Amino acid sequence: MPQLKPLNIGLVGYGFMGRTHSNGYKRVNDFFDLEYRPILKAVCGRSEANAKAFAEKWQYESYETDWKKLVARKDIDAIDICTPNDSHAEIAIAAAEAGKMVLCEKPLARDMKESLPMVLAVEKAGVKNTVWYNYRRAPAVTFAKQLIDQGKLGRIFHYRANFLQDWTISADLPQGGAGLWRLDAASAGSGVTGDLLAHCIDTALWLNGSITTVSAMTETFVKERKHTLTGKVEPVGIDDACAFMCRFENGSLGLFESTRYARGHKALYTFEINGENGSLKWDLHDLHRLQYFNYGDEGPLRGWRSIHVTDSDHPYMKHWWVPGLQIGYEHTFVHQVADFLQDLASGKPTSPTFREALETQAVCDAVLDSAEVGQWQTVVPA
Amino acid sequence: MPQLKPLNIGLVGYGFMGRTHSNGYKRVNDFFDLEYRPILKAVCGRSEANAKAFAEKWQYESYETDWKKLVARKDIDAIDICTPNDSHAEIAIAAAEAGKMVLCEKPLARDMKESLPMVLAVEKAGVKNTVWYNYRRAPAVTFAKQLIDQGKLGRIFHYRANFLQDWTISADLPQGGAGLWRLDAASAGSGVTGDLLAHCIDTALWLNGSITTVSAMTETFVKERKHTLTGKVEPVGIDDACAFMCRFENGSLGLFESTRYARGHKALYTFEINGENGSLKWDLHDLHRLQYFNYGDEGPLRGWRSIHVTDSDHPYMKHWWVPGLQIGYEHTFVHQVADFLQDLASGKPTSPTFREALETQAVCDAVLDSAEVGQWQTVVPA
Amino acid sequence: MPQLKPLNIGLVGYGFMGRTHSNGYKRVNDFFDLEYRPILKAVCGRSEANAKAFAEKWQYESYETDWKKLVARKDIDAIDICTPNDSHAEIAIAAAEAGKMVLCEKPLARDMKESLPMVLAVEKAGVKNTVWYNYRRAPAVTFAKQLIDQGKLGRIFHYRANFLQDWTISADLPQGGAGLWRLDAASAGSGVTGDLLAHCIDTALWLNGSITTVSAMTETFVKERKHTLTGKVEPVGIDDACAFMCRFENGSLGLFESTRYARGHKALYTFEINGENGSLKWDLHDLHRLQYFNYGDEGPLRGWRSIHVTDSDHPYMKHWWVPGLQIGYEHTFVHQVADFLQDLASGKPTSPTFREALETQAVCDAVLDSAEVGQWQTVVPA
């Protein structure tokens, strides 16, 4: 076995996503045969104590408290952005200009306006880039993509997706600050639209092609919350719930819904796609399963098949255990790292690139616009 | 046991719904203790051979081939309308004017304009009336209503319902004629909106109150079909699929979808309602189950409960078998007959009355209007 | 349509099974095209008040309080036995000797010794006979039989069945008397073995052939209960739970369990059969579904199919509604009546006959013997 080439990672942000990405880097070579090995060179965060603790726990070689220093470091090959949405653009553009590869947590930024310069920056710099829409790489989702590409479903009639949670129902929950920036419009840009629907949209665009027009509605159930940073009760600027109807370029109809007020659902991301010859369903709560209906089956024996996506001929699964033994959420990130490193070796882009993720941003913008004006909106490609 | 009072039924239409209603009349006294017994006095249909055969099979005492004669018969107490939608109004109004009780298959008529005179007619005549929105009386659905009325869910945030089928995907299927009038806009008024969404809307209004505004889209995937009656290929006038977003008077958001192009779903009518304190889900494919999430449960033990609604303290179930032994689709009609007879004895209206069913019609109209003009529409109460 | 030939029914017993059978007789001609029509001639029970009330409710033409009189009546063609197990033999033998057809609720009798003379009596008299092992005629179960007979499963390796209930856990529940004779060994013969396992065994013999040897264990969790008839606390003589392992003649292994102490299960009758090429699973709690695994499916697309057995090409289902609309428990009895009448017209026996049901009895006896002596037992065919 030849010595692996190092890929020096500089991570910005040490929150929840900092952990999922770090885990991806640390595990990938144990399970995948690759030319590259990610090296956890440095983690960066504004609190020195936290950055240091994170570095020690996850065995980063060093830490920084100013991301500009990190970006300037010669020993860093790739900048991974895990900060709240409002800082993605600035960091990504600076990293690209410094010639670093950029791996950016989703969504690309708070909106299209902020996102486009990021795309232009990485393209101008010619640096490898990707956005962590991790659910594409749940094996069951990747498998769905393969089946669709093989034409198993035929002409598509319907696509529907939900992302339902219930963690912000309590009016006592504050907004802003660590862990709660997702409730603060200034940091997050939007509520469930950028946080949850962005996932649904990314998968939909990947599986079913472009969305052309949308009609949306949003709601903020709790209108005021105490702000952690100011200590004052302030208006809530995010959407607690967002639903939209749409039409895809391929003629199919779409229906999307997301909320943090669906009591009983922790993180119920589901999608279903109905074609002339078959249908597929997936549910993040049991992410190792794909439901498949095949109209080609012998008539009276037709039924939804619950496929336990854990066989060695299922996507990514030969790298893990044996049939019947499931993997979990974190593996989607390991897979993205694996693909990133493989693409790095072969000189291919890694989906979704910033450019590809921009389309999700365009749909999100159209959705929020539609909800605001109460009209159908055309999705404007960049 | 005192002699039961007869209620003489005159049934118009001997198709699928003619069978479900007839079965309801014939079974009800075996299982429910009532003052009245329905007597299958006469069935009416345009084909004498078919009417006669139906009468013999189902043991109707007589048959007619002209509904006007049926309505004129002195020995008929109640007219039950099971014909295609375009004839509901004329028959119902005539029946009311003749002083007959009227039981009308849903939807009330093809649209609001046709429906309103029906409501006025029964109200003017003061005759007992009801519309067969049978799913209200699936025990699990009735149970859901009880739980909501008891306040188990608290403030409601979301309501969503689907009615997904796949039986019209083939472009070779003709429109019009026996069994296929549902594909003919002239007979049916609309496609899935009046056929399937009307059920979803009726249940939603019952469980969650009035809908104020809607935004909808429709699609006709197969644009032309041979017409059974003319023998020619003709444009398809119905909606193959319809989805809409809405707002309820209680502040909750609604999302509805119906289609006959969802491969793999035979008759998947589902609804879910999310409240602050709990949630409920139901699925026609397993109609004897209700899913219930109770936020009041001890934290780590919270989970969706799959309630097998077959206990004697569940709605209607003491009349049937023992716990664990499920009933089916047809029983919803038996229950509607039972309630109708009980209400007849006690002098109460039987929900949904024509007046109540008019609200569903108003929502359907707003939905179809919205789809046509591409704008949000306000639901206009009668 | 020619006039239907009458088949005059005399029902003995008006309890739970009296209702299921009566419903079968009353519904069958509405849904099946047959030469015969069952006529509810008379119901018989020891309590005149109850017999009369039952006759009125279910529209029996007359009632009797002495089954011997019923058997002697010239206007009765068939005797249907719905009494507790200890009276099956006497009534059935008398009925056969009187030249009546006999339809006997399962199990045939309390044990083999009591059952054999019943078989000999009907065979000697040459009268049509059947035992109400109704679950064979749940469409999903009949469909399973068809698939096995078509060879879809190949060589069979395993068969397992459970019948789990929880209704006798309370020690306060008395034994004996109306509704509770199943807890009284004198009336029932055994506990769960004759009541529940008999169903599992009947289905197993039908689907998978003869059982050759068994090893069983039984338990009586509540040792004493008040007896309803004597008013005294008396030892409980029945088995509350019974499990057994067995070998089938075809070389497959079997595992069976039944109990009334499985908290949370109302009537969970499940079976599963594993063959070289495929497997099947069924569950009474959702009796309209059959689970099917087909090893012949394309590798990565293999998964258990949940077949909603409601299509017109599924057994019995063309007689009911449309795809997706489920039927329930009571329909299994309607189907048995339909088959009985069809077989009557064509001169064929109706499975299971008394002779066939005797084999279930032989297995039950071997099971109870094995549990008593703690040894493997060979099933002794009659």
Place this chain on the structure above:
Amino acid sequence: MPQLKPLNIGLVGYGFMGRTHSNGYKRVNDFFDLEYRPILKAVCGRSEANAKAFAEKWQYESYETDWKKLVARKDIDAIDICTPNDSHAEIAIAAAEAGKMVLCEKPLARDMKESLPMVLAVEKAGVKNTVWYNYRRAPAVTFAKQLIDQGKLGRIFHYRANFLQDWTISADLPQGGAGLWRLDAASAGSGVTGDLLAHCIDTALWLNGSITTVSAMTETFVKERKHTLTGKVEPVGIDDACAFMCRFENGSLGLFESTRYARGHKALYTFEINGENGSLKWDLHDLHRLQYFNYGDEGPLRGWRSIHVTDSDHPYMKHWWVPGLQIGYEHTFVHQVADFLQDLASGKPTSPTFREALETQAVCDAVLDSAEVGQWQTVVPA
């Protein structure tokens, strides 16, 4: 954060279990706060090429080809045994005598006779020891244990467990050699009994206490297979399937089944336990869920709860992600490492110890004896 203390690991065997354990060691400190950090000091295997490759892939500092050398190394604190069953005893005893901690893959050995000296050796040496019955540490299983210990189920009536697979159905599959030693009686000791039932038994003893008597049957469906090592067709000495009934010390009844011939099941390990006040069910195919039935729930609202065991107050889960995001199979090993290290720090034994695992061995022996002689057997404690 203080410097972590190293725990130097010497791993014997680099097969499937070598990977699961190595992953456990490498992941544990990223997610758990512990005093110790496992150091992958050396891996040992007979093939130098394979041992070297494994060491490089998993970043072991060194490799050995003779386990005796490994055991003799001063820089090794703990020997982890991942070899086929026939070598467990020799290695474990040597390791204990050398004063090393011993972590042994299950089952302890091929039988009781081989296992007892292992127990005596670790106890004599006073070295920390544990057996990798990893499923105890699936969060849902650990949670089941907590609920039982809290008395949520009350008096227990029934315990049933299955471990069903289908990977050896093909008669073309050889026995013996890498990956297939589980089919070779000489290496494995037994077939499904030691491989799969041992897991079921370990969990059962943990959750429900001691088993006193058993009655079992076994079957070998494919009687001869080519042996990889000899190249000849040889008799198959293992059990392809094994089922047993048993009685627990607490008065409850048990039913266990395991097979590699259940078409459609990849690794379906399920257990269910029924108590007076509640019941629990678990299924390895969806290992992040626990089914719970609570008789204490309000009557008509009782139903099996599907608990998504991913909340921070569920066992082990605060160390991973957020509610709704599942973990997988491999995490059970991480948890065992975490507990081992925590117990090491606090001086407590780590369940199951060799002594505890001996009881599973005793049950397995009784099961195999019972199957051989066709009699109930008493479980003989060591």
